[in-house]
Amino acid sequence: MCGIAGILHTGGQQVDESLLAAMNDMQLHRGPDAGDYLVEHQIGLAHRRLSIIDLEGSPQPMQSACGRACIVFNGEIYNFKELHEELSAKGHKFNTRGDTETILNAWLEWGEDCVHKLRGMFAFAIWDRPSKTLFMARDRLGIKPLFYTLLSSGELVFGSELKVLTRHPQFDKTLRKEAVEDYFSFGYVPDPHCIYQNSFKLMPGHTLTIKPEQKGLPEQREYWDVPVHWDHQIDEHSAPDELIERMKEAVRIRMVAEVPLGAFLSGGVDSSAVVAMMSQLQDEPVNTCAIGFDVEQFNETEFAEMVAKRYQTNHRVETVSQDDFDLIDHLAFLYDEPYADSSAIPTYRVCELARKHVTVALSGDGGDELFAGYRRYNLHMHEERIRQMLPLWLRKPIFAPLGRFYPKLDWAPRFLRGKTTFQSMAMDTVEGYHNSMSILRTDERRKLFSPDYVESLNGYSSLAVFRKYGDKVAHLDPLKQTQYIDMKTYLVGDILTKVDRASMAHSLEVRVPLIDHKFVEWAFAIPSALNLSGGVGKRMFKKSLEPHLPDDVLYRPKMGFAVPLSNWFRGPLKDRLYSALLSEHMAASGFFDMNHIRTMIDQHVRNVRDYSAPLWALLMFESFYRREIGGELK
Incomplete structure (x- = not known):
């Protein structure tokens, strides 16, 4: 794991x-x-290393044995030993025993198709010297980040974090207007865009090929996507055993480390499942860590x-104290x-704890998306049943007025909080899910x-x-579409x-077997x-895990990794x-609209409305804006 x-x-x-050295020091x-x-006239490559495998070897930037290509690499290739054997049989030379040189030789053998070989x-x-080609790639699910921009000077600049790019004195800090709209919907700026107008994220499962003589940036090319057409059938009776074996294999290959x-x-179910598999794959006890809260409803x-x-x-x-909010400005950095x-705060703390004892940690991230574990999926499918019964032309005149005039009853029991639901019922599947997912709805x-x-x-x-x-997935059923x-x-x-930045802040590598x-x-x-039956999400996943985990872990209500924002904003913050x-x-x-912001704060403080999520979004935006823009749009 590196930068x-x-x-x-x-x-x-x-x-x-x-300048290249100064940019690299930012990470x-x-x-x-x-x-x-390494600098060779028009190309410069830089690297920061967290040693996990081949501790004394595999320095970067690394050149191929033949001298044709040079690489900088962040991540872990879990099938590198098999690839090493295959490439050696094809005549490629190796000077190291790590995974970095495996990628280099895969490039020499298969060119841009090398990514299909990497697990x-x-x-x-x-950097390919003879063709003067720069080839960049990102893993299929987007576990590792990669940012880039093309400056007015003609310099293509890239890095593992956006701060690497902003260190360049010619970096353009003009904000992308649409990114602000996206942020106050989702709480993040979605790929491939950044908060800055001329900067981009290389998307998961994509590559980018740049030649110096090209004008402008080429299009990102997709090499993998979550499969939406399947050549295999999953049987309810045989699936649990196969699921466990496949998950165990994904965990096993991520347990190779020299640290x-x-x-x-x-x-929760996902992290518990990973620990259960790890414990069955090694003789010595697994090192585990957890963060608790001094507020009972947030403590798992x-x-x-x-x-x-x-x-x-x-x-x-x-x-962690319920008043652990000193990280706000550090998170912006x-x-x-x-x-x-806001769960970035406990995530930061659990990475801090883990790094005291280990250098590599496995996590259960991705299980909710893969197996339909979020509560919102169940709510969305309740709405979808009504959508399927009533056509949009009939739903819209009924539910749109209700959504417009029904009060936002944050203080009321859940069954009376119908405003968002009424709005969503006047929309199609995708728009309804977007409405439900947004931190702040369109209105x-x-x-x-x-x-x-x-x-x-x-x-x-x-x-x-x-x-x-x-x-892209309109042919799938509504649950699969939302997943x-x-x-x-x-x-x-x-x-x-969240996990990448929090773990890397502590020089901790996190591996994610559930999205192998x-x-x-x-x-x-x-x-x-x-996946979702009788209101129970992750049904197949949980059924498969019954021999491995207590029912109290598998079937308790989902809690989430939350912090008491509402109380903070009525008290110390x-x-x-x-x-x-x-x-x-x-x-x-x-x-x-500054008057509306004041109204939101006033109503939240007086306990008239719960604006904790949008107020946190505003607070994090303010911290970013003050730090990066200095109070002035550039």
Whole structure:
């Protein structure tokens, strides 16, 4: 696990070595063990290393034995030994015993198709000297990040974090207007865009090929997607045994390391499943860690203890105070662009705890998207049953007025909080899911934003992000559609981003077996009726795990990794809300109706409405804006 960076001068000019080194230093936390760079006139490659395999060898940037190509690489290739044997048989030379050189020789043998051979998490860039080609690739599910931009000077700049790019003195900090709309819908800026107008994320399962003589940036090319047509049938009776064997194999290949290894154990189904598999695959106890809260409704540690006792793990727990909000500004630094998932705080803390004892940790991320575990899927399918009974032309005149005039009863029992549901019922499947998923619904965003900003969007809506993916899977049933949308948006933009930045802040490598691409290719074919049935999500997954985990872990209500935002904003953070969100630089940004922000704060503080999620989104935006823009739009 590392950090990569680079500069390609498309006009042929010499790369500035000192600037490349300074950019690379911005991600020192990603690789404290070693760092180096290589400059050859118009190309410069840089690397920060966190040593996991081949601790003394595999320095980067690494050149192929024949001298034709050079690579910088972030990630882990789990099938590198098999590839090593295959490539050696084809006559390729190896000077190291790690996975980096395997990618280099795969490039020499198969060119751009080398990505199809790789099993793992990765972001890498290869400079091919004879053809003067820069080839960049990102893993299939987007576990490892890669950012890039083309500057007005003709320099293509890339890095593992956006802060690497912003270190360049010519970086354009003009904000992308549409990204602000996206952020206040989703809580993150979805791929391939960034908060900045001319910067991009290489999308999961995509590559990019750049030649210096090209004008402008080439299109990203997709080499893999979550499968939506299947050549295998999953039988309810035989599937549990096959699921366990496939999951165990995905876990096993991620347990290879030459440094201490462990796992996160939250007490939820997914992390517990990973720990159960690890415990059955090694003789010594698994190192596990968990974060607890001093507020009972947010604390899951008793369930983690059940799993830890069952498998006799070396379990460590630390308790986080309900007032652990000192990380707000530090999170803005870590994430580089607005990021509104408040569980970034406990995620940061659990990575901090894990790094005291291990260098590699396995996590259970991705299970909810793959097996339909989120509560929102059940609610969405209730709505979908009504959509299927009543055509849109009939639903719209009935539910649209109800959604418009029904009050937002945050304080009421759940069955009376119908405003969002009524709105969604007047929409089709994709728009309804977008409405339910948004931090602020479309009508709420229009109240938050200034009229001038709304006009500048020229009709753009964040719904376009969901439409793009929804259109690709319109032939699937509604549950599979929403799972696919989440895997392309929420999983990569929120969950995996959160874990990458939090873990790398502590130089901790996190591996994610439940989204091993071969496991996904098999498991995403599980029929929706076996994933969600009788209001129970992950039905097949939980059934498969019954011999391995207690029922109290498998079938308890989902809790989530939350923090008490609502209480913070009515107590210790109240003054900060007023001072930060009503500041001069927020007003000067031109994005917001400042009177509406004041109303939101006032109503939340008086307990009239629960605006905790949008207020947190605003607070994180303010912290980013103050730090990166300095209160002025550039």
